[in-house]
Amino acid sequence: ENMTGEASVAIASGKKRYIFDFHCKVKFEIRDADTDDILASGSLKLPDICSTHHHELEVEVGGWKKKPSNDNAKNATECRDALVKEIRESVKRFVDDFNNMY
Numbered sequence: 001e002n003m004t005g006e007a008s009v010a011i012a013s014g015k016k017r018y019i020f021d022f023h024c025k026v027k028f029e030i031r032d033a034d035t036d037d038i039l040a041s042g043s044l045k046l047p048d049i050c051s052t053h054h055h056e057l058e059v060e061v062g063g064w065k066k067k068p069s070n071d072n073a074k075n076a077t078e079c080r081d082a083l084v085k086e087i088r089e090s091v092k093r094f095v096d097d098f099n100n101m102y
Contacts, residue, residue, distance in 0.1 A: 001024075001025045001026060001027045001043065002024060002025055003022055003023070003024040004022070004023050004024070005020065005021050005022030005023050005049070006020065006021050006022075007019065007020040007021075007022075008020075016102070017102075018051065018098070018102040019050075019051050019052070020049075020050060020051050021048065021049070021050040021051075022046075022049040022050070023045075023046065023047050023048065023049070024045070024046050024049065025043055025044070025045050025046075026043060026044045026045075026046070026087070027041070027042075027043045027065075028041065028042060028043070028044065028080070028083060029041040029066075030068070030076050030079050030080070038066060039066075039068050039069070039072045039075075039076055040064055040066055040067065040068035040072065040076040040079075040080075041064070041065045041066040042061070042062055042063065042064045042065050042066075042080065043062045043065065044059055044060065044061055044062065044083070044084065044087065045059070045060040045062065046058070046059055046060075046087070046091070047060060049091055049095070050095075051095060051098065051099060055092060057088050057091050057092065059084050059087060059088060061080065061084065064076075
């Protein structure tokens with residue numbers, strides 16, 4: 001949904017370091033594979049995406065915007081948990097790649 005934050009360049013001992021600290025909110029929908037109907041929806045907050053301690057990435061799971069039915073609750077929760085895991089891994093890869101390049 002949105003991303004805010006800061007980025008800067010620091011020079012220490014003649015070496016450039018690129019530093020960033022971002023915050024974002026991600027909206028998601030879980031859809032039925034056959035009908036494309038929305039089974040559940042919600043949002044996640046990533047309050048601290050930074051260049052220094054990204055291996056401890058916090059993801060705040062908000063409540064359901066559209067709550068899944070009782071029949072779909074277990075699958076929707078598992079899907080949301082898988083999304084959180086993949087977001088953590090993707091951010092870690094991004095920060096590692098960024099830090100290795102700069």
